[in-house]
Amino acid sequence: MVTRVGMLGMSDGNGHPFSFSAIINGYSDNGMRHSGWPGIYDYVRRRHGSEFGVGDLRVTHAWTQDAEQTAALCRATSIPHAVSSPTDMLGVVEAVIIARDDHASHRPLAMPFLEAGIPVFIDKPLTLDLDELRWFTPYLESGLLMSCSGMRYAKELDAWRAGQIDHGEMRLVRGTIVNDWERYGVHLLDAILPLMPSRPISVSALPAAHDSLIVVMGDGVPVHIDALGQVPAMFRVELMSSHHISCFDITDNFSMFRRTLWAFWRQIVDGHPAIPAVETVDVIRTLIAGKLALQNRKEVSLGGFDNLL
Template sequence: MVTKLGIIGLSPGNGHPFSFSAIINGYDDGKMKESEWDVIYRYLNKKDLSDFGILDAIVTHCWTQEEELTKILAGACNIDHAVKRIEDMIPEVDGVIIARDDYESHYPIAKLFLEKDIPVFIDKPLTLNVEELSYFIPFLKTGKLMSSSSFRFSDEVYTAKKNVHHEQLNFFRGSIVNDWEKYGVHLIEGFSTLTSFEPTVVEYQPGLLDSYLIYLMNQEVLQINCLGNMKPIFKMEIFNKNQYITFDVKDNFSMFKRMLWHFIHSIKTRNPVIEAQVTVNIMKVLIAGNISKAEKRPVTIDEIGL
């Protein structure tokens, strides 16, 4: 049976509605090229026709904040229904993808579907609002809600997980373009798969760039460097007594596809893809980091509550 999906976007600088929809549906070459998402067009264009499609899913409905943009998205990604109201999707779809990284929009949109028992995927970060996070927790636990950075599913992180010496204490360092809230989460999500991710304290380090130290229960430490507006960099490093691993996360197509596969599969099983507490801990780290920067002090995760 076909799994019908709705896709919801767009936020500035984030072309995920186009990339996610194209990976599932395939795309119209001319219309995608005209959409002006050049980076997305280039990596899609390198793929064979056989690389597109996930299980039995199809994106059947889409909505963005602008009617003309919704039509462009529908045309580029072979989506049959460009709707004028988000609510028009509710009786028509088996799941929705909120492909926006402006976290302030997530709660009001997701609530429409979650309370109709429609599974939802929310682009990173889920929310930096404690009350909203509390609302989402039951849905995370039951598998009705999934939210993740695609770094968790990247080939590069998978390879590192196989090779890192887990019997030794590790120091993890990551450097990424742009800011803590929207991009730091990529590194936190990726590193969370490489260790027992039980954060205790977050400490902002002032300097030429935004740097954050995340202390873990197992005495390992993560350092996240957010480099601001510069040439894209997505570098992850692992240090221990006898080992140094470094890699750049580059293959957007494969990690997006793997992430979407897991969401679509979870629609059928209603089983959580990611343990709820892991997602909650990642959001609490982001919240603690904001407080640490604003108040110029280390912030314990316990201060966030929940």
């Protein structure tokens, strides 16, 4: 038995269609070498063959906005069918992965599949629009939709996630990342918020040349996130507490993507959300609040969003 998966879309600078498809299907060495994604080729060829494959998933159909890019994706990851339109996959595939990180494309691409009852994974960030979030929420709650950053599953955070470090009383959490808040803040929110004992209540922008924000949690603990812009790759989480100071540099993209895809497969099989809907909603509401805080230079309360969901 094979669960046929459609891979949809491509964004500038984002090779997730190649990463995700390779993790599920395996890859052609020659095809991946000439795919135009040397970083992805480098990390997949360092993995053991046993690390490829996700349950009974198989990417069987692909579409991107460019036919040549679709053909390269199919060659690199052994996808048998390139289609000319996303809706050509309706009635053919049993699940869809929307591997674009330009959030404005997400609802139009996802709508035909969600309305047809086909499970969908949407790359981060799900949306930056509260009305769209309200539209997506029932699908998150029903287990038909999953969306997150792979950093939610980063193996570097396993010791914190498992409670193996006695941190004591938490004083400050810091996250540092490349690029900007709107596209990359979601990485750190997905990494940090699920591990906090309370939910976010407000976001404020700090004076800086880059995007710098403070997320205040319900128990008063501040989460300080800096998106540094164009700097060398950096994905760091620091936890300062009464008993222990921890610093986690997140570098293993392959493992986090593989774990994410396994979680999506389990959601398809079980029919239940792999991530509680409230956690996804909290991440996206915090991302939107941060955007408003940067625009207006005022504290934005998440309580003001409650009547919109």
